[in-house]
Amino acid sequence: MSPTDSAVEPPPGRTVVQNAQLALLLEVTGTPKPGNVDRAHDYDDLRFEHFMAGGVGARRGLELAADGERLGRAFERAVAGMSQQRAGNTQFGALLVLVPMVRAAADGDLSGSHAGDLAEATTVADAADFYRAFEHVDVAVDDPPEGMDALDVRRGADAVPAVEQQSVTLYDVMVDSAEVDGIAREWSGEFARSFDAAERLLDRDGPVPDRTARIFLELLAEEPDTFVATQHDRETAERATERAATALAGDADPWALANEFVAAEVNPGTTADLTAAALFVALERGLEI
Amino acid sequence: MSPTDSAVEPPPGRTVVQNAQLALLLEVTGTPKPGNVDRAHDYDDLRFEHFMAGGVGARRGLELAADGERLGRAFERAVAGMSQQRAGNTQFGALLVLVPMVRAAADGDLSGSHAGDLAEATTVADAADFYRAFEHVDVAVDDPPEGMDALDVRRGADAVPAVEQQSVTLYDVMVDSAEVDGIAREWSGEFARSFDAAERLLDRDGPVPDRTARIFLELLAEEPDTFVATQHDRETAERATERAATALAGDADPWALANEFVAAEVNPGTTADLTAAALFVALERGLEI
Numbered sequence: 001m002s003p004t005d006s007a008v009e010p011p012p013g014r015t016v017v018q019n020a021q022l023a024l025l026l027e028v029t030g031t032p033k034p035g036n037v038d039r040a041h042d043y044d045d046l047r048f049e050h051f052m053a054g055g056v057g058a059r060r061g062l063e064l065a066a067d068g069e070r071l072g073r074a075f076e077r078a079v080a081g082m083s084q085q086r087a088g089n090t091q092f093g094a095l096l097v098l099v100p101m102v103r104a105a106a107d108g109d110l111s112g113s114h115a116g117d118l119a120e121a122t123t124v125a126d127a128a129d130f131y132r133a134f135e136h137v138d139v140a141v142d143d144p145p146e147g148m149d150a151l152d153v154r155r156g157a158d159a160v161p162a163v164e165q166q167s168v169t170l171y172d173v174m175v176d177s178a179e180v181d182g183i184a185r186e187w188s189g190e191f192a193r194s195f196d197a198a199e200r201l202l203d204r205d206g207p208v209p210d211r212t213a214r215i216f217l218e219l220l221a222e223e224p225d226t227f228v229a230t231q232h233d234r235e236t237a238e239r240a241t242e243r244a245a246t247a248l249a250g251d252a253d254p255w256a257l258a259n260e261f262v263a264a265e266v267n268p269g270t271t272a273d274l275t276a277a278a279l280f281v282a283l284e285r286g287l288e289i
Numbered sequence: 290m291s292p293t294d295s296a297v298e299p300p301p302g303r304t305v306v307q308n309a310q311l312a313l314l315l316e317v318t319g320t321p322k323p324g325n326v327d328r329a330h331d332y333d334d335l336r337f338e339h340f341m342a343g344g345v346g347a348r349r350g351l352e353l354a355a356d357g358e359r360l361g362r363a364f365e366r367a368v369a370g371m372s373q374q375r376a377g378n379t380q381f382g383a384l385l386v387l388v389p390m391v392r393a394a395a396d397g398d399l400s401g402s403h404a405g406d407l408a409e410a411t412t413v414a415d416a417a418d419f420y421r422a423f424e425h426v427d428v429a430v431d432d433p434p435e436g437m438d439a440l441d442v443r444r445g446a447d448a449v450p451a452v453e454q455q456s457v458t459l460y461d462v463m464v465d466s467a468e469v470d471g472i473a474r475e476w477s478g479e480f481a482r483s484f485d486a487a488e489r490l491l492d493r494d495g496p497v498p499d500r501t502a503r504i505f506l507e508l509l510a511e512e513p514d515t516f517v518a519t520q521h522d523r524e525t526a527e528r529a530t531e532r533a534a535t536a537l538a539g540d541a542d543p544w545a546l547a548n549e550f551v552a553a554e555v556n557p558g559t560t561a562d563l564t565a566a567a568l569f570v571a572l573e574r575g576l577e578i
């Protein structure tokens with residue numbers, strides 16, 4: 001017997017892509033995240049198991065992002081894989097914010113400035129991919145600004161010729177949407193809220209799903225959710241933010257708030273997407289599960 | 290503009306490996322599965338998030354199984370990846386039963402007879418890998434039969450020289466353990482219960498987590514859980530099976546049973562592992578999420 005017979009290879013650490021996939025799963029595990037599907041809450045047609053299947057299916061696109069594929073293409077493939085369950089859109093916004101961060105981490109420099117540079121370097125081809133991603137799922141979005149009908153994302157791939165003709169890059173799309181979309185604001189602002197929330201996740205104690213629920217509430221209390229503003233209106237989004245602040249202050253029970261939001265179909269999806277991004281950064285920086 | 294500008298590649302279907310990973314996640318999503326960690330139940334030191342991380346980490350080993358790597362080695366790597374969270378063992382038994390099934394599915398013949406042939410064809414090298422897998426996590430197992438101390442799995446890699454000297458294959462290990470271990474019984478019996486339960490999952494209606502919880506209860510009502518027998522004793526396992534039958538008959542509430550089992554630390558883990566295997570087969574056969 002040689003002395004190597006009983007040798008055991010050490011367990012592998014989680015890769016960048018595995019951390020991104022785990023962030024998607026942990027986001028939906030954290031509860032209560034008022035108004036969102038989570039470990040303890042479903043909507044009739046959007047349930048926890050759809051997020052499990054979405055997280056599994058998104059992985060190939062995340063791999064493409066890590067491997068240096070065009071970011072728009074990696075995103076479009078992640079969305080395509082995510083869409084392979086009956087509910088359609090589960091984590092579109094989370095994938096959009098994760099893709100440049102995954103590339104930044106794979107580059108060995110997961111910082112806001114590097115992720116921001118990657119976002120800024122996207123091209124017209126990335127924008128075309130982004131529009132194609134809307135072919136795979138229905139995503140609630142606002143009407144485009146006046147005179148911009150040709151670039152309405154709801155046109156999906158049909159808008160690609162206009163995108164190319166007008167030489168719009170994905171970064172341009174994000175900058176143009178920053179005012180009305182919290183994910184676009186991350187893209188055009190060096191992912192500031194995601195990185196900040198990651199540090200708070202790391203600083204806390206206790207089970208990660210509990211920290212996740214807390215960070216979600218903090219993010220919601222800090223800024224109105226743009227997905228709620230789109231689905232309902234600005235007032236509803238502002239009221240949800242006030243309610244979150246009340247819960248944070250201890251003057252409302254987050255579990256009761258969750259029931260209240262689910263009943264009113266107030267679904268702060270953008271805040272959940274930022275929570276997923278924060279979890280990814282925190283996992284990359286050593287958050288233990 | 291060429292006519293291909295707006296072309297969108299169709300979404301990819303789930304691969305064999307993705308279905309295996311999803312089966313791991315859906316198993317723990319199904320609730321109530323009395324005595325197990327699931328979407329609504331935790332133990333203090335074994336929680337839902339550990340299963341999320343375990344399911345993410347196991348994937349590389351599942352890929353090796355699909356790619357034709359030695360089954361023992363694929364299993365050992367799956368366990369190594371699974372172990373990268375604080376709780377240690379989450380789904381050791383599920384991976385053990387999944388690995389030959391993943392290979393069978395990758396071969397294009399996910400049948401009991403083919404999976405059984407693959408199990409039977411395992412070698413001494415597979416057995417050595419199996420022993421090495423015990424280096425990564427603590428798994429509750431019975432004392433070995435008299436005179437078999439050298440082959441005690443709890444010796445982990447230290448037992449490898451004895452395994453090689455005695456030319457024990459992984460299939461031999463499974464056949465020898467079939468009486469006391471429900472997973473070994475699947476290996477030595479063409480995975481009969483897993484395939485049977487898969488058909489029942491497919492035949493039912495309703496959300497998959499509900500079907501999963503029901504199948505778990507049926508499997509537990511049919512046969513005492515060998516993990517419970519190991520952790521406690523045969524009587525406890527038989528009593529748990531009787532209680533499951535009572536719940537199935539409508540004479541006990543499965544949610545109350547879950548509280549009762551968790552309080553008594555009766556954790557029918559082998560039954561959960563078979564449930565994961567059944568989910569994998571059902572997903573491969575078209576179960577929609």
